[in-house]
Structure formats: structure tokens, C-alpha cells
Amino acid sequence: MTGEAVDWIVIGGGITGVALAWELQKRGLAVLLLERHAPLVGASRYSYGGIAYWAGQTPLLQALGEASRKQYQALAEEFGGAIEFREIDLLLTLAPEDDPGAIAARFRDCAVVPELLSQEDACALEPLLHREAIAGALRVPHGHVRLEALTAALTSAFQALGGRVVLGEAQGFLWEGDRCRGVRTATTELWADQVVVCAGGFSRDLLRQGGVQVPLYFSHAEVLEAPPVPVKLQTMVMPAVTRRFQMEALAGAAECDRLWQEPDQEVIAPVLDVGAIQFLDGSLRIGQISRALSSASAQVSPAASEATLRSGIGRVMPFLKDVPAQWHHCLVAFSRDGLPLIGEVPQRPGLQVFSGFSNPLAMVPSLAEQFARFVTGDEETVIPQMSPGRFLVR
Ligand SMILES: Cc1cc2nc3c(=O)[nH]c(=O)nc-3n(C[C@H](O)[C@H](O)[C@H](O)COP(=O)(O)OP(=O)(O)OC[C@H]3O[C@@H](n4cnc5c(N)ncnc54)[C@H](O)[C@@H]3O)c2cc1C
Secondary structure, eight states, X not given: OOSOOEEEEEEOOSHHHHHHHHHHHHTTOOEEEEESOSSOOSHHHHOOOEEOTTOOOSHHHHHHHXXXXXXXXXXXXXXXGGGOOEEEEEEEEEOTTSOHXXXXXXXXXXXXXXXXXXXXXXXXXXXXXXXXXXXXXEEEEEEEOOHHHHHHHHHHHHHHTTOEEEEOOOOEEEEETTEEEEEEOSSXXXXXXXXXXXXXXXXXXXXXXXXXOOSEEEEEEEEEEEOOOSSOOSSEEEESSOHHHHHHHHHTSGGGHHXXXXXXXXXXXXXXXXXXXXXTTSOEXXXXXXXXXXXXXXXXXXXXXXXXXXXXXXXXXXXXXXSOOEEEEEEEEEESSSSOEEEEOTTOTTEEEEEOOSSOTTTHHHHHHHHHHHHTTOOOSHHXXXXXXXXXXX
């Protein structure tokens, strides 16, 4: 054994890992957070940072959204302006071929129902939009945070409570029979009572290395990042029909599992969701291409993707087409049914998962808190509903 065993090892220092590590440490547990990159290069680094706490269409998701909304307000008080938490208008653009009424109807069960705007009203709210490129838009108040700043603030808060951050890569698990006892890195063995996988898009491969098969998947996301520009976006812009979510639903279906098992497969054709968000310093993220490729290490062509992203944003927001910007790539996790996988892996005591979040910001703070309460003995009704045991495992 190398070093003393801790109560929990959290693998992954993106938003899911740090939110959970902080909550576990707050509950009095000794927690070690293992992250392989500094600075971060995962989805929490390149995210738009939108918090869709209005979007829940079921009582469960609406309750999570409302709980998280309150938690973000508390986080903003705790961390101040550093995390850039604010409320912003989200404009969900309708393509010229869309039927505005039919698309709007898809949102009628949301906790806050977006308002349908005409072309004129959408362009009055966001003058950078190209009138001919949209049939109108849906407008809704949206939460927004600078996710990499929130992740950093939570990491510091975790450390301030005595939590330990180790820079290293989990290369496998330590077992005593079927019981997980810790994590192996290139240089050491880390022992713990519980290990939780929060590795975002890499959770699938990490668990498979441990012989665990759960319906967790990932998409390759591509985005452009621009330094501060001399114009101001008034809103966050996204398409009303998010093709990424449609792609995830198709690629996560059981029929596609055979393709996911093989290397270098394109499970579903790539999709483009034209959108943009401007941060308080004037910098921008413009996106996004999503690809369901079965290999986490699959190569994509930055030049071709950049051209696709520029052409897409050029149609909807022509001014942004030629802004100086840099292409980036990361993985985003998703699950078969759109809900995360949270809890102990069946037949693998000591191995937990907190992953499969695709668009998680409206639920991560609340679920991290509830999971920490659950594993320290409180009664929780939500966490058991997210158990990986709801799928066939191993
Ligand atoms: C362009 C874009 C826009 C988005 N916009 C939104 C949005 O507006 N709203 C929203 O809710 N969501 C959005 N998302 C999704 C959201 O950002 C991600 O789902 C979220 O950040 C994922 O967090 P995570 O902690 O699961 O993963 P990550 O942030 O990827 O973190 C996982 C971490 O695990 C580490 N890791 C992996 N394997 C190992 C290992 N073996 N050992 C040690 N460490 C390891 C990685 O280095 C990484 O830091 C967006 C995503 C993208 C790409």
C-alpha cells in the first residue's frame, strides 16, 4: 500500500468531480481528487456555461432545476464575481424551415415556458442575428456561469476544507476480489474505502478497463474560442432544435452498442448546433459540432471543422464568421436515457459512478449534495432513481 487510505477517491476534476468532492468533504469525509490535467482541458473548460434550470419537463427535473437555481445563488454569494454568475436571455433560434408553433409546443411542459418571438422581435433583442436566417426565436431567462472559474473556485474551496488534489491519471482500479479498493496511477497506488468515477467523456473507457460495462457514452465536441471582440452579444444564442440531444438519443440506443464496442466507428453522423455565448470580458465561444465516434482518441480535422463552424455561425450571425478564434475539442458524456448514472456499480462494491451528464449544469450542484448526503446515511429518494443498476451491468 502506498500512503494511507482515504474515505473517497474522486476521479476527474471537471465540474462533476469537484462539485461532488466538495460536498463529500463538507460531510466530514477524507477525500482525494485525482485529475490528470492542469490546467483542465475537458468539457468544463470549453462549456458555454448555460444553466437551464427552466427546462425541466418532469417533476424530478423541475425540482432539481429549482434546487440548483438556489444553490447557484448561494455559490455566487460564496465565490463573488469570480464565477461570473448571472441571468441572461437565451434565444433559441428557429430555422427558416421550422414550424414555429410546433417547435414552441415542445417546450410547453417546461418549468418556465419560453416566449415565442417573431423574426423582428428576435433581431431587436439580438441585433447580431441575421433576419433571413431565422423564422423567429424562443426567449427564456437562462442562468449563466463561467464554468472553468466555478470549477476552479470549487477546487479551492475543497482544498480549504482539507481535501487533497493529486495530479495524475487513473490507469486502473485496485481490487480485492470484486471489491474496489483504490486506484492505480503510473507512479503510485491510491487506496480508499470508495472510488467514484467522474471522468466525463472518459468515464466509459475507464470503467471498461475495470471490466465494468455500463451504458455510458461520449460525443466529441468541437468549438471555436475567440478573444474579446469589439461587439456585444445581448443574449446567448442556441438552436431551438438541439441536434446534439437528438444524436445522443440515437447513439445511446441499444442497437448502437455493437458499434460502440468496436474501435474507430462513426456511430451516428456528426451534427452542427450553431450557437454563441459571450463572456463578461468580451470573449466568445462559438459552436458546436458533435460527433458520436466510438474511440475517445479518434482524430478529427481541425481545419475542416473550423470551416464548418464559421460557415454555420456566418449564416445566423454574420459578424462572427471571421472573428479571430481558435478551434478546440473535448469529450462530453451522455447516457442511454438522458439521466446521469449515480451510485454504486452493481456487483462492484466500493466502485461508484457520478457521470453521464450531458447538459448538467442545472442539476449537478443539487445531485452532488444529495449524493453526498445519501452515502453518509441520509434518506434520499432521488439518488436511487439514478442508480446504474437501472441498466443491465456486466
Ligand atoms: C461547447 C460546449 C458547450 C456546452 N454548453 C453547456 C451548457 O450551456 N450547459 C450545460 O449544462 N452543459 C453544457 N455543456 C456540457 C457540460 O459542459 C459538460 O457536460 C460538463 O462540463 C461535463 O463535466 P464533467 O465533469 O462530467 O466532465 P469534464 O469537464 O470533461 O471533466 C472530466 C475530467 O476527468 C479527467 N479525467 C478523465 N480521465 C481521467 C483519468 N483516467 N484520470 C484522471 N483524470 C481523468 C479529465 O482530465 C477531465 O478534467 C457544454 C459542453 C460543450 C463542449
